[in-house]
Amino acid sequence: MHTNPADLTPVTVADVLELPELAAGQPELAAGAAGLQRRLRWAHVVAGAAAIGLLDGGELILTTGAGWPTAQGALERLATELAGVDPAAVVLELGAHFETAPEPLVRVCGERAIPLIVLHREVRFVQITQRIHQRVLAAQNEALSARTEIHEMLTELGLNRSPVDYVIDRLSETLDAPVVLEDPSGRVVAWAARDRDPESVLAAWTQPGEPALPADAERVVVEAQGRRWGTLSALGGPAHPAGRRTVLELGALALALGRLADTSGEAWLRLSSKQLFDTLLSGRYRRDAELAVQLAAAGLPVTDRVLVGATLRGTGDFGAHGPLERALLETALRRAVAPEGRVILVPDTEAADGGARATLLALLSFPRGDPRVAPSAGDSPTPLVTRLARELDMLLPSTTPASWRAHLGLGADGTGVRSLITSLERVRAAGQLRPSAAAGRVTAQVAERQALAYLVRGFAGSPELQEYATATLGPLVAHDAASGPGHSGDLLRVLRAYLDQPTNRSLAAERARLSRSVFYQRLALIEELLDVDLADGTTIATLAVALLALG
Known part of the structure; x- marks a missing residue:
């Protein structure tokens, strides 16, 4: 690391002007007022024109003008040479050789912002140099x-x-x-x-x-x-x-x-992301504009953009260690939103699995009109889901078990910081829901298609809703937890399959991986345990809400 000696010296020309030894000479600033904050590295008494060539620059020059020429052309050359060594300042004592400051010196010092100080009374230069050297050395030592x-x-x-x-x-x-x-x-x-x-x-x-x-x-x-x-x-x-x-x-x-x-x-990248998510989720900011600036500075533009909160997790056996799974998910999502989109990712350490699996929180930003955030019809995957599936297909090792999937949760899109926070909080609270779309190895839940699920999951932590879920489904939970004849442990799974397809029991049985006769037996047992009619619309709604609240 190169060091300029003047960098070690906070002593300025303005400081020198306040020295009593210099003040005794009745100093007057004749030129170069813009350079009073120049720092000096030393002080030299200069006599004659030849000594100028021995200077290194940054010195305070003290002179009476002895040995200087008086002809105009020679003074011009001397002034130019003196300014050329870039002194911190020039102190000229008047009287012995010059009655006033030479005009060429005044002009050149003014042009170069080199302070030219004239003294109207005789002073002892040695006292000034000693005092300056003491201050310079003390400052350098400090x-x-x-x-x-x-x-x-x-x-x-x-x-x-x-x-x-x-x-x-x-x-x-x-x-x-x-x-x-x-x-x-x-x-x-x-x-x-x-x-x-x-x-x-x-x-x-x-x-x-x-x-x-x-x-x-x-x-x-x-x-x-x-x-x-x-x-x-x-x-x-x-x-x-x-x-x-x-x-x-x-x-x-x-x-x-x-x-x-x-x-x-990746330490820098993770640090930036973690700080932003901590700020966003903890509410440690005073104004939306304050958070928007931090997001934009970290690479997530907010102004005139479509913003989405999202979660991304691996499901099923990955067949390799967790860091690789997480790295693949992060890379695939970054590539899926590039180049027009932007994303900030962070591991969700408060996920239900305690962060043991690759569970990520994401903030997404897209230009308005980007097809990846445009709604798609029916159960077909959104363009973002399709793109993510394609990127994962190119990244996943051939040894990845066929059962492994990446599950993408997309909150509601919107504009502005407030909608982004709401989108992230709700998709995070919803956890992993049954997919509403799929493409390749990617399953997806989309907030706009699962409004009831997101609403219920948003209140799932309240004691009242948990009491409701327990009271409604308690007999099934207890039956599944028991063992012995007649206790198959799959009544909640059967109920979920039925509620997904309440008008098509054959399809529901197929998705529950049970024969129709066994499936119907399970439904009859559920009706008996809960004392309900599964064909009743109010019953279906009640059980659906309870299942969502139960998680």
Whole structure:
């Protein structure tokens, strides 16, 4: 990491003007007022024109003009040469050699924003250089100490494989400024800011392309071993003893170390998704616009888009370990919505199986008019279901058992953040329902075709509804749980098959995988246990709601 000596020195020309030793000379700013915040690395007393060539740049030049030419052309050349070494500022003591500041020097310093300070009274240059050198060295020592401290802290975070969001929090705290980490595609992975709204911090990342940041922002690349993994940005904030850019570069190094340790390469992607879902489902935002900005910055556009909440899970024996099943489901869904659509995915750790199986939550965003979210007639699969089936067919290993299926749950589509939240909450609460469509290895439940199921499942957690389901179906549950002659354990399954086809008992028997005679016997036993008539419409509705509530 290259270090400019001036970067270690927060001493500016404006600071020098406040020194008592310089104030004794009655200083006057003759030119270059725009450069008063220039930082200086040293102070030199310069006599004669030849010494100019020995300067490195960034120095405060102290001179009486001794040995300078007086002819106009020669002064022009001297002024140009002096400005060419880019000093921090020029201090010219008047009286001994010049009564006023030479016009060529005033003009060139003004053009280059190099402060030209003239002194109207004699001062001791040695006192000024000593004071400046003391302050410069003290500032450099402070900067080096601060840099060492920051380096140790961030290196330790990297070696400890600290979570990315924790590293970003520490960087933001250290710089007292908003810090944003984005991946190579420009999607925000993590961000942190004290008392700042997401709308003000992330606005630049909601548009495609390079974010348009303020002039005082710093951006550094996160890379290691020749690979670029993202960009780290710090928005405006106070100066730091170690240098804001230096702190950011050390933070990028810590993130790169963590990225190298991530063998899966998915930690950043999962972090971004998890934070968004946590925010969305927990309601930890004040305005819909605030959440919309975070979604857009993470790569899920909201404005003028059709939004859908969804679930995706594997069912049946996959025949391989869970991570592969999940990876295949994620990849297939991403490819199914690309390129016009966008998706954010996260494992549902609160699913009924505790996250042991590949159960995913998804937020989908499509352009208006996209055929993949257009309704389809009857039981035919939607274009999205068909596309997902095709992508899975290309990805699945040939050893995948024939019984395995991917089950896609699609909530109601809508526009705006509020409809997206509702769509996700309802499809998540519904869990896995009987499919309303299928294509290839994909079965699907579609909210608009299963309105009653989604309504009942949305209230399934209420004690009243659970009491209703238990009271209605209790005898069947108890009978299925018992053992011995006459207790087949399949009455609930038979009832579901019948309620799917109440007007076609032969088809219901076929779907229950029972002969018609055995199926009819089971139905008669159900009517006896529940004391109901299964041909009655009210009874059918009552039992259907109870089954949905029972899950």
